[in-house]
Amino acid sequence: GQQLNQSPQSMFIQEGEDVSMNCTSSSIFNTWLWYKQDPGEGPVLLIALYKAGELTSNGRLTAQFGITRKDSFLNISASIPSDVGIYFCAGLVNNDMRFGAGTRLTVKP
Amino acid sequence: DTGVSQNPRHKITKRGQNVTFRCDPISEHNRLYWYRQTLGQGPEFLTYFQNEAQLEKSRLLSDRFSAERPKGSFSTLEIQRTEQGDSAMYLCASSGQGGTEAFFGQGTRLTVV
Numbered sequence: 001g002q003q004l005n006q007s008p009q010s011m012f013i014q015e016g017e018d019v020s021m022n023c024t025s026s027s028i029f030n031t032w033l034w035y036k037q038d039p040g041e042g043p044v045l046l047i048a049l050y051k052a053g054e055l056t057s058n059g060r061l062t063a064q065f066g067i068t069r070k071d072s073f074l075n076i077s078a079s080i081p082s083d084v085g086i087y088f089c090a091g092l093v094n095n096d097m098r099f100g101a102g103t104r105l106t107v108k109p
Numbered sequence: 110d111t112g113v114s115q116n117p118r119h120k121i122t123k124r125g126q127n128v129t130f131r132c133d134p135i136s137e138h139n140r141l142y143w144y145r146q147t148l149g150q151g152p153e154f155l156t157y158f159q160n161e162a163q164l165e166k167s168r169l170l171s172d173r174f175s176a177e178r179p180k181g182s183f184s185t186l187e188i189q190r191t192e193q194g195d196s197a198m199y200l201c202a203s204s205g206q207g208g209t210e211a212f213f214g215q216g217t218r219l220t221v222v
Binding site: 042048099100 | 142149150151153154164165202210212214216
């Protein structure tokens, strides 16, 4: 089963709003990855984080690798309709990659 | 297209039949993962290969499931005597020598009727 706790489970926001979601674990990871998945498709990698405390941006997306190595968050600024989808965090240690249950994002125009 | 490729995209099978899925990873990637995903859940780890060696198998992988990567390139996942509970999206991912960023294929959606 899942070893990562991802929250919130779902979000309904207005276009233009900022979004924040996070992932926590009782285990330490060496890498945190954030993916977005559209219906019927495989997850697409958004951001990869490699060092504790690292803050990385990819366009309107910003993610941070928690200092304790047990958590990470993803922020999306100025949301647009195409941000709709399910966002997954994944923690990686020694080639073992585990996923959260996902955050379903709905953006209302 | 140099991404991860999975075939078929969709498979409908009768209960009790055997099915086989194929994954072609990104060509220079030596690590290959199989995951299963059911509706509303994140991907669940099934098995992992480094080159042709299968290094880890989840307890989710019952004896009806077998995966191979004979030449360290493409991989196959076979499910024997399928059950309705096997209905899911089967995802393949690959990563390079550093073993960090993993890239997924589009998945194979299996429906057992």
